Amino acid sequence: MADSTNKKRLVIIGGGFGGLNLAKHVDKSRWQVVLVDRNNYHSFPPLFYQVASSGLEPASISFPFRRELNGRNYEGCSFRMGTVETIDVNAKTVRTQYETIPYDKLVIAAGTTNNFFGIENLEKTVFTLKSTTEAIRARNEVLDRLERAAIIPDKSKRAHLLTFVVVGGGPAGVEIAGALGEMKRYIIKREYPSIDPDEVKVILVEGADVLLQAMGPKAAEDALLGLRQLLVDVQLGKVMKSYKDGVVTFGDGSELRTDTVIWTAGVVGVNFKFEGAQPEMERGQRFKVDNNCRIEGLEDVYAIGDIAYMTTPAYPSGHPQVAQVALQQGACLAGNLSSPEGHELPFVYHDKGSMATIGRNRAVVNMGKMYLSGRVAWWAWLVVHLLSILGMRNRTVVFINWMWNYFNFSAGLRLLLRPDRYPLRHYWSEE
Amino acid sequence: MADSTNKKRLVIIGGGFGGLNLAKHVDKSRWQVVLVDRNNYHSFPPLFYQVASSGLEPASISFPFRRELNGRNYEGCSFRMGTVETIDVNAKTVRTQYETIPYDKLVIAAGTTNNFFGIENLEKTVFTLKSTTEAIRARNEVLDRLERAAIIPDKSKRAHLLTFVVVGGGPAGVEIAGALGEMKRYIIKREYPSIDPDEVKVILVEGADVLLQAMGPKAAEDALLGLRQLLVDVQLGKVMKSYKDGVVTFGDGSELRTDTVIWTAGVVGVNFKFEGAQPEMERGQRFKVDNNCRIEGLEDVYAIGDIAYMTTPAYPSGHPQVAQVALQQGACLAGNLSSPEGHELPFVYHDKGSMATIGRNRAVVNMGKMYLSGRVAWWAWLVVHLLSILGMRNRTVVFINWMWNYFNFSAGLRLLLRPDRYPLRHYWSEE
Numbered sequence: 001m002a003d004s005t006n007k008k009r010l011v012i013i014g015g016g017f018g019g020l021n022l023a024k025h026v027d028k029s030r031w032q033v034v035l036v037d038r039n040n041y042h043s044f045p046p047l048f049y050q051v052a053s054s055g056l057e058p059a060s061i062s063f064p065f066r067r068e069l070n071g072r073n074y075e076g077c078s079f080r081m082g083t084v085e086t087i088d089v090n091a092k093t094v095r096t097q098y099e100t101i102p103y104d105k106l107v108i109a110a111g112t113t114n115n116f117f118g119i120e121n122l123e124k125t126v127f128t129l130k131s132t133t134e135a136i137r138a139r140n141e142v143l144d145r146l147e148r149a150a151i152i153p154d155k156s157k158r159a160h161l162l163t164f165v166v167v168g169g170g171p172a173g174v175e176i177a178g179a180l181g182e183m184k185r186y187i188i189k190r191e192y193p194s195i196d197p198d199e200v201k202v203i204l205v206e207g208a209d210v211l212l213q214a215m216g217p218k219a220a221e222d223a224l225l226g227l228r229q230l231l232v233d234v235q236l237g238k239v240m241k242s243y244k245d246g247v248v249t250f251g252d253g254s255e256l257r258t259d260t261v262i263w264t265a266g267v268v269g270v271n272f273k274f275e276g277a278q279p280e281m282e283r284g285q286r287f288k289v290d291n292n293c294r295i296e297g298l299e300d301v302y303a304i305g306d307i308a309y310m311t312t313p314a315y316p317s318g319h320p321q322v323a324q325v326a327l328q329q330g331a332c333l334a335g336n337l338s339s340p341e342g343h344e345l346p347f348v349y350h351d352k353g354s355m356a357t358i359g360r361n362r363a364v365v366n367m368g369k370m371y372l373s374g375r376v377a378w379w380a381w382l383v384v385h386l387l388s389i390l391g392m393r394n395r396t397v398v399f400i401n402w403m404w405n406y407f408n409f410s411a412g413l414r415l416l417l418r419p420d421r422y423p424l425r426h427y428w429s430e431e
Numbered sequence: 432m433a434d435s436t437n438k439k440r441l442v443i444i445g446g447g448f449g450g451l452n453l454a455k456h457v458d459k460s461r462w463q464v465v466l467v468d469r470n471n472y473h474s475f476p477p478l479f480y481q482v483a484s485s486g487l488e489p490a491s492i493s494f495p496f497r498r499e500l501n502g503r504n505y506e507g508c509s510f511r512m513g514t515v516e517t518i519d520v521n522a523k524t525v526r527t528q529y530e531t532i533p534y535d536k537l538v539i540a541a542g543t544t545n546n547f548f549g550i551e552n553l554e555k556t557v558f559t560l561k562s563t564t565e566a567i568r569a570r571n572e573v574l575d576r577l578e579r580a581a582i583i584p585d586k587s588k589r590a591h592l593l594t595f596v597v598v599g600g601g602p603a604g605v606e607i608a609g610a611l612g613e614m615k616r617y618i619i620k621r622e623y624p625s626i627d628p629d630e631v632k633v634i635l636v637e638g639a640d641v642l643l644q645a646m647g648p649k650a651a652e653d654a655l656l657g658l659r660q661l662l663v664d665v666q667l668g669k670v671m672k673s674y675k676d677g678v679v680t681f682g683d684g685s686e687l688r689t690d691t692v693i694w695t696a697g698v699v700g701v702n703f704k705f706e707g708a709q710p711e712m713e714r715g716q717r718f719k720v721d722n723n724c725r726i727e728g729l730e731d732v733y734a735i736g737d738i739a740y741m742t743t744p745a746y747p748s749g750h751p752q753v754a755q756v757a758l759q760q761g762a763c764l765a766g767n768l769s770s771p772e773g774h775e776l777p778f779v780y781h782d783k784g785s786m787a788t789i790g791r792n793r794a795v796v797n798m799g800k801m802y803l804s805g806r807v808a809w810w811a812w813l814v815v816h817l818l819s820i821l822g823m824r825n826r827t828v829v830f831i832n833w834m835w836n837y838f839n840f841s842a843g844l845r846l847l848l849r850p851d852r853y854p855l856r857h858y859w860s861e862e
Contacts, residue, residue: 040578040847057490064845066622078624081578081847099582132848147471147512151530191497193509393835397828404824414495416471416512417563 007032010337011094011103013084014270015042015065018305018326019109023069025334028076034101036094038083040064043132044389046323049172051135052142052262053179054414055405058132060398063390084110089298090276107333108272108287108295108303112321115266115284125243126263129172136417138262142180143416145260150194160259162200165248167240168264169206170213171356174223176262177204178358181230186409202232203256207239207265212364214320215354219364222373226358240265267321269307274298282309282318291346293333304329310347323388324352357381360406438463441768442525442534444515445701446473446496448754449736450540452761454500458769459507465532467525469514471495474563475820477754480603482566483573483693484610485845486836489563491829494821515541520729521707538764539703539718539726539734543752546697546715556674557694560603567848569693573611574847576691581625591690593631596679598671599695600637601644602787605654607693608635609789612661617840633663634687638670638696643795645751646785650795653804657789671696698752700738705729713740713749722777724764735760741778754819755783788812791837 010031012019020042023033044061051058065079082096087108093100114130116122127138142164149161166177184200204211204227210220211227211234227234239251240261248256269285280288280296286309287295293302293310305326309318319325329347336344353367355377363377372380382402389395404410441462443450451473454464475492482489496510513527518539524531545561547553558569573595580592597608615631635642635658641651642658642665658665670682671692679687700716711719711727717740718726724733724741736757740749750756760778767775784798786808794808803811813833820826832844 040574040845057488058848059488059844059846062846062848064622067841067845070622080582082582098579136848143471148529151511151513191495191501393831396831400824400827400831410498414471414498415490415493417489417493417567 008104009034009102010105010107011036011101012107012109013037013094014108014110014305014307015079016045016109016111016305016326017323018111018330019107020068021327021330022107022109022304022334023077024073025331025338027334027338028074030338030340033074033077034103035065035069035077035079036082036084036096036101037065037079038081039132040066040079040081041132042068042390045130046171046385046388048129048132048135049175049179051132052127052129052138052176053183054139054143055179056398056401058136060394060401061389062132063394068390084272086273086275087301088275089301092300104300105337106301107293108301108307109305109326109330110270110272110307111326112267112269112284112306114263115268116263117266119240119242120244122243122263126167126261128263129176130267138176140416141260143414146188146192146195147416149199150192158195158199159201160246160257162195163256163258164200164202164260164262165256165258166202166204166262166264167206168266169204169208169211169234169236170264171354173204173206173262173264174211174227174356174358176264177202177227177232177234178230178362181227181232182359182409185230190410202230203258204232204234205238205240205250206234206236207251209237211236212356215356215364215366216371218371218373219356219366222364223356223358226362226364229362230359267306284309286318292336292344293329293347302333304333312347312349315349319349320354322354325349355381355384360409439535440465440533441536441538442467442532443538443540444468444525445539445541445736445738446510447476447540447542447736447757449542449757449761450538451499452758453538453540453735453765454508455504456762456765456769458765459505461769461771464505464508465534466496466500466508466510467513467515467527467532468496468510469512470563471497471510471512472563473499473821476561477602477816477819479560479563479566480606480610482563483558483560483569483607484614485570485574486610487829487832488844489567491825491832492820493563494825499821515703517704517706518732519706520732523731535731536768537732538724539732539738540736540757540761541701541703541738542757543698543700543715543737545694546699547694548697550671550673551675553674553694557598557692559694560607561698569607571847572691574845577619577623577626578847580630581623589626589630590632591677591688593626594687594689595631595633595691595693596687596689597633597635597693597695598637599697600635600639600642600665600667601695602785603695604635604637604693605642605658605787605789607695608633608658608663608665609661609793612658612663613790613840616661621841633661634689635663635665636669636671636681637665637667640668642667643787646787646795646797647802649802649804650787650797653795654787654789657793657795660793661790698737715740717749723767723775724760724778733764735764743778743780746780750780751785753785756780786812786815791840 011034015037041062041064047061050056069077082098084094086095093102114128128134145161149158166173180202188197211223212219242249279298282288287303289308289310295301306321332347355365357363361375361378363381365372365377442465446468472493472495478492481487500508513529515525517526524533545559559565576592580589597604611633619628642654643650673680710729713719718734720739720741726732737752763778786796788794792806792809794812796803796808
């Protein structure tokens with residue numbers, strides 16, 4: 001496995017926040033780094049909801065891995081596109097749909113996907129926001145509803161088309177509901193003259209009694225207020241049980257007719273098949289790791305980011321599944337793997353705060369003991385996200401789009417870009 | 432059909448250059464204008480090849496109809512998304528997959544689609560550039576070939592993956608071949624270190640003996656030279672006969688193994704079913720129109736742009752199928768339909784010239800008696816196209832992308848954005 005220069009091979013599965021930061025910081029004179037990802041680009045999940053709501057183009061928040069790895073910080077890193085299906089811990093290989101890749105050490109940074117909690121058919125009937133592809137699909141479906149409602153005279157069919165149900169009151173749910181609320185408030189009247197804005201219903205359903213549970217009571221209250229000002233019907237303490245034939249059924253027995261359900265209610269670690277030994281798993285299909293990110297039960301295999309479950313005295317029930325944990329675990333593991341003496345520092349999470357946006361001039365921000373909301377929070381949110389996007393070109397384009405949307409009270413990219421009639425030739429079998 | 436203000440209804444099928452210009456200039460105090468299009472956005476076909484070659488995002492060259500129609504010039508125009516399938520000239524209605532729309536006068540401005548000349552299965556096996564969707568698909572497929580070639584050791588499989596065959600030597604074929612040539616020349620070495628640029632073959636096949644036939648011998652020569660400098664293998668006087676199991680067969684009996692064929696070799700008018708009377712058709716499935724754009728054999732039905740076939744003394748075998756003809760026919764028909772006295776002026780085409788780009792600093796431009804090539808022509812091409820794109824935001828974003836690509840010798844948007852696993856719910860049946 002060692003290459004001609006005697007370096008050992010570090011394989012990283014997933015080029016998200018954690019995996020890419022690890023590749024960036026690990027000592028490339030000691031490690032031959034191979035990044036494997038199912039996509040050929042790094043993406044920026046905090047803004048998927050803006051792709052879904054036509055505020056941004058996918059390309060503005062995506063960055064081709066090969067271009068990034070071509071940069072100074074990654075000298076000697078290589079990229080291989082593929083979906084890892086099987087990990088053989090005896091042979092020390094990972095297998096994608098295309099090839100078998102040997103490793104000396106393996107880091108799983110593949111993140112999470114949607115958790116449908118076993119509800120029948122949900123995967124096929126609801127729309128989700130856990131990948132660029134899913135966000136584009138959600139955008140297309142929402143635009144399709146508006147176009148069809150605009151030309152259908154039947155009042156009840158229009159009502160089904162114009163009812164948008166968002167399930168889950170975390171940041172993703174709050175953000176997409178807010179964006180749909182802004183659409184109802186600012187865009188419908190101007191651009192869909194045959195639709196009365198009052199016909200559009202945006203309903204946010206959350207099983208708990210508060211929104212943004214992780215952000216504390218103030219944020220919960222402001223989010224609720226903000227969404228209600230955008231005419232979003234927030235229903236707390238309500239659990240969705242099924243979605244069949246256009247009818248959502250809730251735990252309390254009530255029903256709701258809708259053609260569009262956006263599901264943000266849960267995540268689960270990406271699934272791998274293991275050969276040779278089985279890792280210890282925690283709830284949400286996450287790998288149980290020690291405080292050096294080693295997966296318990298396996299050798300030379302690590303996990304970082306959303307897919308890792310690490311408990312520390314400060315976080316007895318695991319760390320939050322957020323970008324900052326992934327970034328910091330990537331950097332910490334990079335340091336440990338780079339130490340010539342094999343010194344390992346345990347991971348300590350430095351919480352830099354959390355934020356969520358609700359709409360134009362409306363956001364909530366927790367930073368240490370400071371809490372911000374409203375216009376200041378919104379601008380803070382904007383600056384932080386802008387600076388976190390990879391690449392100057394992307395930042396410029398995102399900035400132009402945001403300013404354009406801000407001054408025009410509009411999301412300018414409402415394009416229903418249908419997929420081609422023919423499935424793409426090669427990758428349908430890959431997933 | 433007359434609405435409350437007694438206006439008659441003008442239905443326009445297709446919001447391309449011709450249809451949109453007609454809607455803009457026709458007198459809205461006389462006509463209730465209804466624009467019907469299968470997409471919810473206006474697109475810019477001259478730059479589809481840049482979407483396919485990762486130079487631009489689809490959104491940069493697309494513009495939502497509802498936003499455009501919301502502008503000053505279109506007061507009273509309305510939009511209905513749908514694919515017109517049937518035109519009933521007795522009942523004076525058009526039928527989409529969703530509804531039946533009555534008209535007083537009808538203008539067909541639906542443009543053209545690919546002509547496969549009856550070659551078996553070609554529609555499913557080659558990639559095309561006649562719509563935004565098709566261009567995205569071509570981009571994804573090209574990127575897929577590169578990613579897979581980068582990880583496959585087998586030399587012969589790599590050769591098939593890295594052979595890109597472009598069929599057709601008109602502007603679209605020359606432009607996409609040039610863009611692929613630039614990829615081979617500038618990008619492969621830098622970002623695909625496991626691929627030798629010499630392994631990449633870009634082959635342009637044209638049945639005639641010259642490229643860009645419509646632009647004259649100088650342009651043909653410069654295009655040929657430019658493409659050869661970009662290491663494109665230009666094969667003239669060669670006709671493709673079939674493409675089966677990864678093998679292209681030519682008229683001269685020769686064969687070529689490739690996994691990627693981009694077909695730009697012909698167009699044919701979009702197809703409609705007529706009830707009540709049949710229009711007179713010309714070759715390429717175009718409507719034969721008089722010099723007021725009236726379709727011969729029908730009443731109150733007009734055709735403009737690529738789908739119309741109009742002969743005049745200056746153009747005895749029909750007008751070229753280019754944006755300028757469509758724009759000018761749209762404006763001319765708008766004037767005729769707006770005349771209170773019913774005066775009609777015959778269409779006279781003012782040829783403003785033609786241009787094609789080959790690559791960085793390489794283009795060919797015909798303007799009246801003037802012929803430009805090289806760097807000056809390229810900048811002229813750039814300015815003309817930039818000014819022709821709808822919307823200030825789009826122009827800004829396109830300009831940033833072009834400058835970025837220019838100074839980086841790169842196309843920055845190489846994202847393989849796969850479609851979702853599930854076909855979008857509603858529109859597969861529509862096409």
